[in-house]
Amino acid sequence: MRLSRAGEYAVRCMLYLSMAGKGVLVSRKIVAREMEIPEQFLGKIAQQLARAGFMEIVQGAKGGFRLMVSPENLTLLAVIEAVIGEIFLNDCVLRPESCHRSPDCKVHRVWADARDCFRESLRKATFASLTTS
Amino acid sequence: MRLSRAGEYAVRCMLYLSMAGKGVLVSRKIVAREMEIPEQFLGKIAQQLARAGFMEIVQGAKGGFRLMVSPENLTLLAVIEAVIGEIFLNDCVLRPESCHRSPDCKVHRVWADARDCFRESLRKATFASLTTS
DNA sequence: ATAAACAAGATCGTATTTATCCTGTTTATA
DNA sequence: TATAAACAGGATAAATACGATCTTGTTTAT
Numbered sequence: 458m459r460l461s462r463a464g465e466y467a468v469r470c471m472l473y474l475s476m477a478g479k480g481v482l483v484s485r486k487i488v489a490r491e492m493e494i495p496e497q498f499l500g501k502i503a504q505q506l507a508r509a510g511f512m513e514i515v516q517g518a519k520g521g522f523r524l525m526v527s528p529e530n531l532t533l534l535a536v537i538e539a540v541i542g543e544i545f546l547n548d549c550v551l552r553p554e555s556c557h558r559s560p561d562c563k564v565h566r567v568w569a570d571a572r573d574c575f576r577e578s579l580r581k582a583t584f585a586s587l588t589t590s
Numbered sequence: 591m592r593l594s595r596a597g598e599y600a601v602r603c604m605l606y607l608s609m610a611g612k613g614v615l616v617s618r619k620i621v622a623r624e625m626e627i628p629e630q631f632l633g634k635i636a637q638q639l640a641r642a643g644f645m646e647i648v649q650g651a652k653g654g655f656r657l658m659v660s661p662e663n664l665t666l667l668a669v670i671e672a673v674i675g676e677i678f679l680n681d682c683v684l685r686p687e688s689c690h691r692s693p694d695c696k697v698h699r700v701w702a703d704a705r706d707c708f709r710e711s712l713r714k715a716t717f718a719s720l721t722t723s
Numbered sequence: 724a725t726a727a728a729c730a731a732g733a734t735c736g737t738a739t740t741t742a743t744c745c746t747g748t749t750t751a752t753a
Numbered sequence: 754t755a756t757a758a759a760c761a762g763g764a765t766a767a768a769t770a771c772g773a774t775c776t777t778g779t780t781t782a783t
Binding site: 501 | 727728
Binding site for chain 2: 756
């Protein structure tokens with residue numbers, strides 16, 4: 458069980474934009490080359506990141522990506538979940554009503570706690586903290 | 591990102607055996623029916639659980655499964671990882687040498703911490719605690 | 724007007740997951 | 754000891770997800 462490639466790429470992309478700085482326009486080609494991300498695939502991922510409001514995509518010649526939030530306010534959790542969906546669920550946690558085995562299944566609770574703990578760790582990590590040496 | 595069906599089934603199977611009690615023989619057919627697990631698929635999963643030492647598989651007529659450990663000593667983490675492998679890795683954590691982006695990538699650390707936190711939660715949950723009302 | 728650059732849907736190959744089939748082996752018991 | 758119940762384990766297949774690319778179209782600087 459592991460993070461998908463798309464999640465990795467999303468993090469790399471936002472790391473690059475964070476290092477460039479908020480509001481700074483960087484071409485997709487540059488991000489793709491520097492971060493070793495297939496450019497077309499990056500296009501797809503960027504669309505999700507833009508929809509989430511983390512970056513803006515500028516079309517046309519001299520277009521590219523632009524970070525729309527402060528790296529201080531951007532978390533690893535937000536970026537990853539924007540791309541791969543809410544993290545680490547099982548059917549029970551996702552749709553408790555789908556678990557008809559028990560009205561209040563103890564496994565649900567453990568699983569939810571573990572997930573919350575995981576997400577909290579990722580929520581604490583801002584891109585500002587990830588990019589400062 | 592979610593727990594695989596196989597992981598769910600493994601947990602259900604061990605829950606059933608835990609409720610039956612350590613050393614008590616239960617037929618595969620019964621476990622499959624009661625826990626709503628495809629029987630042949632359960633066979634595969636059981637082999638992994640047996641290899642991990644959590645249960646014994648008894649062949650022949652009147653065969654079945656038998657819990658080999660005390661529910662107090664059996665954790666959700668152990669059961670799940672026996673079936674789906676170590677939880678929640680990305681390439682970096684799995685093979686740090688594969689991340690040539692940075693000699694000591696900060697993302698690694700966050701990710702590893704989050705994973706440890708998650709696994710710790712599952713490690714604290716024993717099947718004894720899951721099956722007592 | 725042109726070319727650079729991104730958008731977005733379609734497609735494609737591969738890997739993984741889930742599940743089943745089939746043949747064989749084990750074992751209780753009649 | 755013959756038989757049937759029950760599990761083993763390899764092969765296979767269907768479904769899904771994933772990673773990546775292709776193609777056509779639109780936007781925009783110059």
